[in-house]
Amino acid sequence: MNKAETYQYLTGRGISYEVTEHPAVYNIEEMDALELPHPEWGAKNLFVRDDKKRNYYLITVMEHKRVDLKEFRKQHGLRNLSFASADDLLDILGLTPGSVTPLGVLNDTQCRVHFYFDAAFANGKIGVHPNENTATVWMETDDLVRIIREHGNEVDFVEVG
Numbered sequence: 001m002n003k004a005e006t007y008q009y010l011t012g013r014g015i016s017y018e019v020t021e022h023p024a025v026y027n028i029e030e031m032d033a034l035e036l037p038h039p040e041w042g043a044k045n046l047f048v049r050d051d052k053k054r055n056y057y058l059i060t061v062m063e064h065k066r067v068d069l070k071e072f073r074k075q076h077g078l079r080n081l082s083f084a085s086a087d088d089l090l091d092i093l094g095l096t097p098g099s100v101t102p103l104g105v106l107n108d109t110q111c112r113v114h115f116y117f118d119a120a121f122a123n124g125k126i127g128v129h130p131n132e133n134t135a136t137v138w139m140e141t142d143d144l145v146r147i148i149r150e151h152g153n154e155v156d157f158v159e160v161g
Contacts, residue, residue, distance in 0.1 A: 001094065001107055006130040009106065010137070013147060017139040024133050026098035028063050031136075038138050041127045043118075045100040047089055050079035056092060057081070060102050060128075061118040065161040076116070076158070094131070101129040102144055103137070111152040117145065119157045 001009060010017050018037070025031050028044055036042070042063035049056050055078070059067055069081040089095050094107035105113055121141045128144070130137045145155050 001103075001131055003130045003132040003135060006103055006106075006137070010139070010147075015139060015143045015147070017137050017143075019130070020127075020136045020138070022135065024098065026133065031063065036127065036136060038125065038127055041125045041138060042136075043102075043121070043126050043128050045102065045128070047084045047093065047095075047100050047113075048081045049084040049088065050081060052079060053088075055079070056084060056088070056113045057116060058093075058100070058102060058105060058113050059116045059160075060121070060126075061160045062120050065118065065120075067160060072116075072160075099129050099131060099133040101131060102126075102148060103128055103131050105148050105153050106151055107131070108151070108153060113153055115148055115153055115155045116158050117141075117155060118160045120160070122157055 020036055022034050043060050044063045046059040046067055061067055073081050086097050092108055092112055093104035095104045105115055124141050126141050127136045127138045148155050
């Protein structure tokens with residue numbers, strides 16, 4: 001699902017959202033340099049895998065939080081974690097580095113990715129890429145969680161940092 005298809009998907013489900021188009025960004029520092037309308041809703045996304053390459057996880061946190069993967073693994077009873085490769089990112093989520101987003105989970109045809117969501121976003125709003133890093137979609141967190149669960153992926157809210 002590309003950016004246009006993502007917008008169509010959200011609109012087709014009656015989800016209210018706002019879009020901010022911007023130059024391509026590849027990290028939080030580049031996002032911070034933009035004058036976005038809702039910086040307090042910004043998200044950072046980590047696509048990781050376990051050491052056996054059997055389980056994949058997307059961890060989405062408030063953009064300035066640091067995620068200690070060793071501590072995260074211990075807290076959630078997971079195997080050792082490391083960042084997934086660009087090939088895994090493309091194969092599983094249909095995304096390229098710099099475009100990682102929870103909306104990419106909608107491309108996970110086998111529902112392999114377990115989604116961990118920072119509890120700080122609960123009952124609020126979030127800004128995420130629409131499967132391309134040239135825009136940010138601002139939407140209700142509850143709507144995002146609902147469409148990911150409806151797609152068939154597991155979602156857990158967790159305390160991070």
